[in-house]
Amino acid sequence: MKSIQCNRIVAKNLALLYGEAARRFGKMPAFATRKSALQWHPVSYKELYNQGLNLATGLINLGVMARDHVGLFGDNRYEWMLADYGVQLCGAADVPRGRDVSDAELHYIIDHAGIKVSFVETKQLATRLLKLKPQLPGLEHIIMLVPKADVPEGILTLDSIRQEGARLRESGDRTAEERIAGIKPDDLFTLIYTSGTTGTPKGVMLSHDNMMSQIRNLPGQYGCSDRILSVLPIWHVFERVIEMYTISFGGCTYYSSILTLSEDMQNVEPTFMASAPRLWEKIHEKILLNVRKSHPVRQLLFHIAYFLSKQYKNSEYFITNRNLKMKPQPAWQRFLLMPLHVLRWVVVLPWYGFFNAAVLERIRLGAGGCLAATISGGGALPIHIDKFFNYVGIPVLEGYGLTETSPVVSVRPKINLIVGTVGPPIKETEVRIVCSDTGKILYPDNGCALNGRGKRGEILVRGPQVMKGYFREDTLTGAAIRNGWLHTGDIGMMTHNNCLKILGRSKATIVLSSGENVEPEPLEMQLLRSRFIDQCVVVGQDRKFLGLLVVPNLSEFGKIGLNSVSMSELAVMPEAREIIKKEIRRLISQTGGYKKYEQIGEFRILPDKFEIGKELTNLFKIKRHVVAEKYQDVIEELFTKTSKK
Amino acid sequence: MELPDQLLYTHDQALLGLMIAIIMLGMGASLTINDFRAVARNPKGVFTGFLSQFGLMPLIALGMSIVLGLHPAFAISLILIGCLPGGTTSNMFTYFSRGSVALSISMTTASTLLALIMMPIIINLYTVGFTAQLSADLRVGGEETEFVIPTGNIISSLVLVLLPVILGMILRRKSPGWAKTAEDTAGFLAVIVILYLIVTAFLRHGDLFIKTPKEIYIASVGLGLAGFFFGYWFSRLIGMKPIFQRAISLETGIQNTPVAFAIILLSFNEPVQSQMLWLAILYATFIVMTSSIITLYFRRKGKFDWDVYKNIQIHNRLFGEDYVTHYPDGYLPKRLVNDPSQGTQPAQNRKKAS
Structure with a gap:
């Protein structure tokens, strides 16, 4: 017999999911908004659905047709979710983007997607769009999300439309129900414009079917008692799938922000959290900082605990066959090593048990103490961060996906967690590895030993989550989806325990003038282990050697006595250069297994940090083309000056 | 069963004494005045715990001594362990078993204070038969002495043990940072010293483990297990909620063994001292294992409620x-x-x- 708490709602489309959630979870809180640290405002599933129906009726009254595209520009807040409810319940699709959208993007998206009605979050955004309106003949209505603010002329408010809808529904209007019944599985629920790490925005068309397949196929067991802390931009597909997933099992989403995150973690004690790698790096840094600040005895205890946990977990991974296997492991080797690992496991167990309980639990309490799992996506998680959290006892489930795959292709399940991989593909999903030059299928390949595992190539995906295509970009769609397979442009391999391992983006691959191919991402991740390096970018396309652009960590330099006001000041300090140089040598050395052409020949300290919206995407991924453009002179100087020497 | 004349050398005893002092200091460092106030806030829970700790547990010890036909020295030791107050270890296990830590701390606090009155009474009451038997044995051996329970000494050693607890509480008030360190260090030290004692005992008197009759093993393992079992069902039948059932169960089974070591070393003499100490060491060893297993079980079982x-x-x-x-x-x-x-x-x- 299935118990209800394990049941996820499986519906045909999002509108029906919302309805079923309201029926099943009724008065349970669905979303909570922060007023102050210990004062949050909950909205129940039923309230949300009823408000959503009212809003949908209001939108229909405003002229929104089924399958229309409705703009939704703003960041995490309850009204955003309500607007999404409204759009889904009137059978339309939303076109979301964050508050930091530029005027040019705004213009491009509204024009390209043919948006008639658009939500905007703030007054500031509303005025900006109002100015653009004359150039956008299709745009009819602008609706502001923020409730209590003075409204510029020519702008509607969400509240007024909802109230109008409520009045209509009271007088018996049931058009929303008709629209819901009319939604086809193939209809879009959203049209997401990605700027991604390359090029101009593309509108990714995701259907109800895409999203429902994700909810159906994601692993994990959650229920009404789960609390999800939300920090990622709400309009990003990774965050959205988590929101929909949460609705499907009746959990409550708490909207936090980067600034209040650590406080909110303490107060909300989330059981689940999704975030991008950069955030885990920050948390990792903070934990280590707290350890360094603590009493020497406790520092020692932490290091003993961490060491023991590492020994224990590594043996456990070996015994349960969950160690990263990029090369095949011969049976005799496993047979010989097994007794050693079992012995180590048994010897370490009691000590690990004690230190885990007494020391590591304190660390976990820093993250609220209830985290059953955390999920990382939207970029590669550096391996040392990955290991750190797993050793400390906060299981990090790294996943892989693209906006084009709504987004999850694979994720590590909690019961089969293999550090260093992004887990096996989720149900109903097929993955192929093909040679990026010849297009030859490397995995799965029956004719080859071990079915082609361990071979690197481009990742291809086929499954119910793959998008319908790029909106009004047939050539691009045709290039991305060939014979039903989505070409991801990412380089990866299938490990010998059937997990996907991501090795880089083919578009980011640096080809040196010597013809050697270098993946910059693994090198950058290795370099990020240095506490002096905050961010870095490896460059060197068509050059003789690799160069590095470094964003230094000012506070760490300050701690060792190199106080400087700005990074440009630090950049000219010979001591700082010396330290960075040493760090690079230490981290990327030939003795450490790096090839000769992977050595960093020269580096420059940059005068500014990377910023979100400029050099970084909203998920903190580096936009290489932006960095390359912005620091063109620095890069040019780096290579010319050194080669003259 | 014959034990070697001296189970512990003088330096071992000094080490043990130091360990007890540090552990009790650590226990004090984890307590605040609020914990005492919390007792008043949940009188029903604390009272149930009291009945379970000072009513059930000594009875279980007595029953086991009789059923297993333990030698009087072991029986007295078992009963002594049976009526010990709870320690900080039980709070930690309660935390991980998803039980009410507040109740566990309240019970530890209350039972530590009440032990001053309850322990002498219970020991005297339950060991009557065994002391008589011991005296008879001694007389057969040609000695003209009568074995009596050293009640006065027990009380004064209890008071002595409570001193570092009070010191710890003062430390907590003055410097919470240091108090945290003391708490962690104490737990770590306890494990080290218990292991040291076991290992040295093993090296010096390796045959002791073989010579120890199986009743002694049954008693030292069974006392804790029976405490968990009866503590759980007693609180459950009385109508306590699941999170309290788990706290009471663990508090009943896990005793503050350092207090037992202190009392045995300070109040009892040979020929019974070594035997009493041996049983206490065995209990201290096994209780860590049994409560770990029980905690894992509770943790899994209580997940939904928690x-x-x-x-x-x-x-x-x-x-x-x-x-x-x-x-x-x-x-x-x-x-x-x-x-x-x-x-x-x-x-x-x-x-x-x-």
Whole structure:
């Protein structure tokens, strides 16, 4: 017999999911908004659905047709979710983007997607769009999300439309129900414009079917008692799938922000959290900082605990066959090593048990103490961060996906967690590895030993989550989806325990003038282990050697006595250069297994940090083309000056 | 069974003494005045715990001594262990077993104070038969002495043991940072010293483990297990909520063994001292293993109740004291349906509402 708490709602489309959630979870809180640290405002599933129906009726009254595209520009807040409810319940699709959208993007998206009605979050955004309106003949209505603010002329408010809808529904209007019944599985629920790490925005068309397949196929067991802390931009597909997933099992989403995150973690004690790698790096840094600040005895205890946990977990991974296997492991080797690992496991167990309980639990309490799992996506998680959290006892489930795959292709399940991989593909999903030059299928390949595992190539995906295509970009769609397979442009391999391992983006691959191919991402991740390096970018396309652009960590330099006001000041300090140089040598050395052409020949300290919206995407991924453009002179100087020497 | 004349050398005893002092200091460092106030806030739980700790547990010890036909020295030791107060170890295990830590701390606090009165009474009452037997044995051996329980000494060693606890509490008030360190160090030291004692005992008197009759093993393992079992069912039958059942069960089974070491070393002499000490060492070793296993079991079994409880706690913390969480129909099992907060949040009590 299935118990209800394990049941996820499986519906045909999002509108029906919302309805079923309201029926099943009724008065349970669905979303909570922060007023102050210990004062949050909950909205129940039923309230949300009823408000959503009212809003949908209001939108229909405003002229929104089924399958229309409705703009939704703003960041995490309850009204955003309500607007999404409204759009889904009137059978339309939303076109979301964050508050930091530029005027040019705004213009491009509204024009390209043919948006008639658009939500905007703030007054500031509303005025900006109002100015653009004359150039956008299709745009009819602008609706502001923020409730209590003075409204510029020519702008509607969400509240007024909802109230109008409520009045209509009271007088018996049931058009929303008709629209819901009319939604086809193939209809879009959203049209997401990605700027991604390359090029101009593309509108990714995701259907109800895409999203429902994700909810159906994601692993994990959650229920009404789960609390999800939300920090990622709400309009990003990774965050959205988590929101929909949460609705499907009746959990409550708490909207936090980067600034209040650590406080909110303490107060909300989330059981689940999704975030991008950069955030885990920050948390990792903070934990280590707290350890360094603590009493020497406790520092020692932490290091003993961490060491023991590492020994224990590594043996456990070996015994349960969950160690990263990029090369095949011969049976005799496993047979010989097994007794050693079992012995180590048994010897370490009691000590690990004690230190885990007494020391590591304190660390976990820093993250609220209830985290059953955390999920990382939207970029590669550096391996040392990955290991750190797993050793400390906060299981990090790294996943892989693209906006084009709504987004999850694979994720590590909690019961089969293999550090260093992004887990096996989720149900109903097929993955192929093909040679990026010849297009030859490397995995799965029956004719080859071990079915082609361990071979690197481009990742291809086929499954119910793959998008319908790029909106009004047939050539691009045709290039991305060939014979039903989505070409991801990412380089990866299938490990010998059937997990996907991501090795880089083919578009980011640096080809040196010597013809050697270098993946910059693994090198950058290795370099990020240095506490002096905050961010870095490896460059060197068509050059003789690799160069590095470094964003230094000012506070760490300050701690060792190199106080400087700005990074440009630090950049000219010979001591700082010396330290960075040493760090690079230490981290990327030939003795450490790096090839000769992977050595960093020269580096420059940059005068500014990377910023979100400029050099970084909203998920903190580096936009290489932006960095390359912005620091063109620095890069040019780096290579010319050194080669003259 | 014959034990070597001296189970512990003088330096071992000094080490043990130091360890006891540090552990008790660590225990004090984990307590605040609020913990004493908390006793008053949950009188029903603390009283149930009291009945379980000073009523059930000594009876179990007595019963086991009789059924297993233990040698009087071992029997006295077992009864002594049976009526010990709880220690900080039980608080830690309760935390991980998803039980009420507040109740566990309250019970530890209350029982440590009450031990001053209860322990002498219970020991005297329950060991009557065994002391008589011991005296008879001694007379057969040609000695003209009578074995009596050193009640006065027991009380003074208890007082002595409580001194570092008070010191620890002062430390906590003065410097919370140091108090935290003391707490961690104490736990670590306890494990080290117990292991040291076991290992040295093993090296010096390796045959001791073989010579020790199986009743002694049964008694030292069984006492804790029986405590868990009866503590659990007693509190359950009395109608306590699941999170309290787990706390009471662990508090009943896990005793503050350092106190036992102190009493045995300070109040008893040979020929019974070594035997008493041996049983206490065995109990201290096995209880760590049994309570770890029980804790893992409770942790798994209590997950659902705990998640519900925790969720409600947080709802009331963030949405206001009077927020009522309406779980969907059929989600909560019968034991939680009337009060999913398990008696910790008044607003969640459905019985009163309807």
